[in-house]
Amino acid sequence: MADFDLIVIGSGPGGYVAAIRASQLGMKTAVVEKESLGGVCLNWGCIPTKALLRSAEVLHLAKTAEAYGLKKLEPEVDLPAVVKRSRDVAKQLSGGVKHLMKKNKITVIEGTARLEKATPAPKVIVEDASGKHTTHIAKHVILATGARARAIPQAGLEPDGDLIWTYREAMVPKELPKRLLVIGSGAIGIEFASFYNELGSDVTVVEMVDRILPVEDADISDMARKQFEKQGIAIHTKAQVKGLKKGKGKVTADIEAGGKTEKGEFDKVILAVGIVGNVEDMGLDKLGVKVEKTHVVVDGFGRTGVQGLYAIGDLTGPPWLAHKASHEGVICVEGIAGSNKTHPFDASNVPGCTYSHPQVASVGLTEAKAKEEGRKVKVGKFPFIGNGKAIALGAAEGMVKTIFDAETGELLGAHMIGAEVTELIQGYVIAREGELTEAELMETIFPHPTLSEMMHESVLDAYGRALHM
Amino acid sequence: MPINITMPALSPTMEEGTLAKWLVKPGDEVNSGDVIAEIETDKATMEVEAVDEGTVAQILVDEGTEGVQVNAVIAVLAEEGEDAGDIKMSDTPKATTKAEKAPEEPATEASNGAGGSDGGAAKKSEGKVASTPVKLQGVGEGDDRIKASPLARRIAALKGIDLSSLKGSGPHGRIVKKDVEGAQPGQGANAPSGAPASPDGLILPQVLDDRVYDPDSYELKPLDGMRKTVARRLTESFMQVPHFPLTVDIELDHLLAARSGINKAAPEGVKVSVNDMLIKASAMALLEVPECNASYTDKGIAYHKSAHVSVAVAVDGGLITPVIFSAGKKGLHQISDEMKDLAARARDRKLKPQEYMGGTFSLSNLGMFGIKNFASIINPPEGMIMSVGTGEKRPVAREDGTLGIATVMSVTLTCDHRVIGGAEGAKWLQAFKRYVETPEAMLL
Numbered sequence: 010m011a012d013f014d015l016i017v018i019g020s021g022p023g024g025y026v027a028a029i030r031a032s033q034l035g036m037k038t039a040v041v042e043k044e045s046l047g048g049v050c051l052n053w054g055c056i057p058t059k060a061l062l063r064s065a066e067v068l069h070l071a072k073t074a075e076a077y078g079l080k081k082l083e084p085e086v087d088l089p090a091v092v093k094r095s096r097d098v099a100k101q102l103s104g105g106v107k108h109l110m111k112k113n114k115i116t117v118i119e120g121t122a123r124l125e126k127a128t129p130a131p132k133v134i135v136e137d138a139s140g141k142h143t144t145h146i147a148k149h150v151i152l153a154t155g156a157r158a159r160a161i162p163q164a165g166l167e168p169d170g171d172l173i174w175t176y177r178e179a180m181v182p183k184e185l186p187k188r189l190l191v192i193g194s195g196a197i198g199i200e201f202a203s204f205y206n207e208l209g210s211d212v213t214v215v216e217m218v219d220r221i222l223p224v225e226d227a228d229i230s231d232m233a234r235k236q237f238e239k240q241g242i243a244i245h246t247k248a249q250v251k252g253l254k255k256g257k258g259k260v261t262a263d264i265e266a267g268g269k270t271e272k273g274e275f276d277k278v279i280l281a282v283g284i285v286g287n288v289e290d291m292g293l294d295k296l297g298v299k300v301e302k303t304h305v306v307v308d309g310f311g312r313t314g315v316q317g318l319y320a321i322g323d324l325t326g327p328p329w330l331a332h333k334a335s336h337e338g339v340i341c342v343e344g345i346a347g348s349n350k351t352h353p354f355d356a357s358n359v360p361g362c363t364y365s366h367p368q369v370a371s372v373g374l375t376e377a378k379a380k381e382e383g384r385k386v387k388v389g390k391f392p393f394i395g396n397g398k399a400i401a402l403g404a405a406e407g408m409v410k411t412i413f414d415a416e417t418g419e420l421l422g423a424h425m426i427g428a429e430v431t432e433l434i435q436g437y438v439i440a441r442e443g444e445l446t447e448a449e450l451m452e453t454i455f456p457h458p459t460l461s462e463m464m465h466e467s468v469l470d471a472y473g474r475a476l477h478m
Numbered sequence: 479m480p481i482n483i484t485m486p487a488l489s490p491t492m493e494e495g496t497l498a499k500w501l502v503k504p505g506d507e508v509n510s511g512d513v514i515a516e517i518e519t520d521k522a523t524m525e526v527e528a529v530d531e532g533t534v535a536q537i538l539v540d541e542g543t544e545g546v547q548v549n550a551v552i553a554v555l556a557e558e559g560e561d562a563g564d565i566k567m568s569d570t571p572k573a574t575t576k577a578e579k580a581p582e583e584p585a586t587e588a589s590n591g592a593g594g595s596d597g598g599a600a601k602k603s604e605g606k607v608a609s610t611p612v613k614l615q616g617v618g619e620g621d622d623r624i625k626a627s628p629l630a631r632r633i634a635a636l637k638g639i640d641l642s643s644l645k646g647s648g649p650h651g652r653i654v655k656k657d658v659e660g661a662q663p664g665q666g667a668n669a670p671s672g673a674p675a676s677p678d679g680l681i682l683p684q685v686l687d688d689r690v691y692d693p694d695s696y697e698l699k700p701l702d703g704m705r706k707t708v709a710r711r712l713t714e715s716f717m718q719v720p721h722f723p724l725t726v727d728i729e730l731d732h733l734l735a736a737r738s739g740i741n742k743a744a745p746e747g748v749k750v751s752v753n754d755m756l757i758k759a760s761a762m763a764l765l766e767v768p769e770c771n772a773s774y775t776d777k778g779i780a781y782h783k784s785a786h787v788s789v790a791v792a793v794d795g796g797l798i799t800p801v802i803f804s805a806g807k808k809g810l811h812q813i814s815d816e817m818k819d820l821a822a823r824a825r826d827r828k829l830k831p832q833e834y835m836g837g838t839f840s841l842s843n844l845g846m847f848g849i850k851n852f853a854s855i856i857n858p859p860e861g862m863i864m865s866v867g868t869g870e871k872r873p874v875a876r877e878d879g880t881l882g883i884a885t886v887m888s889v890t891l892t893c894d895h896r897v898i899g900g901a902e903g904a905k906w907l908q909a910f911k912r913y914v915e916t917p918e919a920m921l922l
């Protein structure tokens with residue numbers, strides 16, 4: 010006899026959302042968590058970094074107060090207080106998840122889970138902090154164990170918790186590194202680069218490919234690079250860190266670019282070279298779960314091919330984003346419940362956001378990718394300088410770029426850089442989900458004065474109709 | 479993935495029914511086509527057939543339960559390889575009776591804006607249970623609106639795909655990009671397994687059962703747009719419009735004599751046909767009896783101020799009805815010219831929509847084929863259609879008691895009883911008969 014209809018392993022934004030949805034559908038549900046409710050996202054990822062970046066933003070505003078007609082301010086950074094605020098925010102939200110579990114009558118099992126072959130679904134054996142084992146039987150089991158920072162030991166890129174950090178240590182600095190090397194220029198690397206640069210570190214970013222934020226549209230990467238360099242961040246692209254040599258309180262890095270190797274000395278290094286799935290020590294191999302490149306292989310409903318076993322979120326591969334995990338969790342649970350209304354996961358409409366200064370947000374295809382697919386495209390671009398609200402905010406640097414299929418008017422992609430674009434992108438995501446064409450977007454009334462007017466203008470520009478340019 | 483079996487709608491207006499009898503029990507294997515249950519409504523008892531195959535995992539509604547709502551889940555099938563015992567989940571939505579509200583979420587694939595009982599529910603499948611309830615687009619969807627995303631509409635227009643032939647996979651049956659992308663021009667697409675496609679948009683899924691008609695034993699010719707339109711419109715009409723026929727015999731000798739006189743007097747190349755004269759006569763009769771020149775609408779009866787006569791023209795692969803507009807006010811010469819032009823272009827499929835839409839009355843003539851009498855299906859939204867039989871010499875009893883011979887044709891007027899009563903129809907036929915038997919009256 011099963012104890013639960015569903016056990017979810019991992020309580021990050023994939024796991025806890027899946028559990029809530031299951032509970033809404035009347036399933037008796039449990040989550041297993043080995044650390045803190047909310048997973049990396051709430052405790053060591055999205056949320057605490059946003060708290061840090063908010064501190065950096067306030068600092069930036071204070072430093073530039075004169076530009077807004079205020080008397081010059083000379084703000085000082087109280088790093089422990091900045092970190093404490095970030096931790097408090099994380100704690101508050103983790104508490105919020107605990108409340109949500111209780112409210113939805115979801116059993117929280119603390120400990121580390123392992124699976125053993127059984128029907129109708131694998132047995133879940135949980136080892137708690139004291140080493141005690143308990144076995145739980147459910148009709149369905151969802152793996153939502155997430156991912157962690159990738160290390161490359163061959164190249165000496167291995168975190169040590171002291172000089173070589175991952176996001177985890179970078180989030181709770183005891184003191185500000187004078188010289189910081191960030192390896193990898195994806196969203197995580199760039200956010201930390203932006204944060205530490207604003208707080209006063211000398212930041213160097215090394216990226217292997219030819220531009221930073223490589224998943225973004227090339228125009229966005231270019232503009233971001235210019236702005237970061239203007240702020241004083243040193244950026245090396247087509248570059249690789251060949252070796253890290255740890256000395257006393259410092260690290261020497263061999264940075265190879267264009268055939269030349271330069272030595273650089275840094276106080277701290279942040280590794281942001283990707284993510285690996287947490288697939289180990291759960292008995293997945295014995296169950297016959299297919300794992301490729303540290304990620305569990307699933308279908309559009311999270312089914313692993315092993316009866317009663319599902320996987321969602323970072324564990325199943327990119328994009329490694331909280332909202333992707335939550336969405337997959339909901340799809341997976343509705344699939345289990347036998348809904349025939351649920352659609353399989355479609356990666357093409359997952360928006361991505363980077364909360365650096367300036368912010369970056371996008372959804373859908375880049376211009377290059379759209380052309381690669383053989384599409385005839387119409388491209389619209391609108392600069393922040395043409396927007397009244399952006400100028401009033403003192404944030405006149407940025408761009409909204411839209412890409413349409415010239416034939417069908419489908420919004421293939423939207424790419425934005427500048428103030429508050431992470432809050433704007435959802436408009437285009439809705440347009441894509443609702444399959445609106447350029448016609449509906451052109452007919453939509455955007456409120457004045459807002460940054461969102463640029464979204465309208467960009468669409469108009471794609472068809473040669475921009476009004477304020 | 480377990481398959482939900484839902485309460486079928488046995489009629490367009492059915493909202494709930496009684497689950498009279500189960501013919502299967504948990505653990506039974508069922509194949510597609512097996513009768514699994516009997517459902518009763520106030521009008522009929524119907525058998526429910528399985529569409530999918532599998533093992534009955536759970537029966538959620540007991541025999542004899544009354545007031546089971548359409549689309550409520552009544553049983554769950556386990557697919558091959560699934561353990562039927564595994565599926566007894568607490569989260570399987572229960573079937574609801576009227577007293578309860580349908581569960582908020584999955585598996586109930588609720589009514590999808592079927593427009594309640596006002597004929598809107600007509601798209602429900604009849605007597606069939608589908609894993610995804612069969613939803614047929616197009617016919618009687620309340621407001622006739624096809625739910626499709628702007629992008630799907632755009633792509634359909636570019637590819638020449640009839641949206642009404644597609645099944646939407648988006649929320650509430652909305653047709654989205656991927657439904658259209660897979661479709662070929664002039665054909666339905668993406669029919670979900672177990673739910674037969676309905677490219678013609680008819681009420682019932684129209685399929686030939688392979689077990690009865692070997693696919694090699696016939697040739698399947700894909701439906702073209704005209705065939706689909708004819709099928710859809712006539713089905714709609716025959717099922718939704720209350721038809722009734724009125725037949726009368728009319729003597730043609732005067733008309734034939736007049737025709738021959740007219741054609742003798744007509745300029746070179748002009749040859750008025752009997753049919754041209756019948757078009758004129760029916761238009762005159764419509765103007766004389768305006769209560770018959772009418773269309774039923776939900777908001778009221780529309781009395782047309784002009785008589786626009788649609789004339790059925792058989793074309794290769796279908797039928798089309800070009801219109802002689804304001805035929806009552808046109809002379810026979812003009813009607814004859816227009817009719818020749820329209821018929822020729824109809825056969826080449828070159829008519830513009832405005833040339834075959836907008837009629838207020840239809841005329842169909844099978845006299846040339848020797849048909850004595852027939853009754854046509856109304857061409858909505860018109861209120862009447864007249865079927866003209868062959869003109870033939872028949873013995874007629876004269877008023878003075880003697881027997882004579884006359885050229886007689888039988889015509890049958892089919893009327894929409896929502897608009898036209900028997901007396902009005904008869905009155906119109908009298909007027910028409912007078913114009914035909916006394917063609918000089920058309921000159922007045």
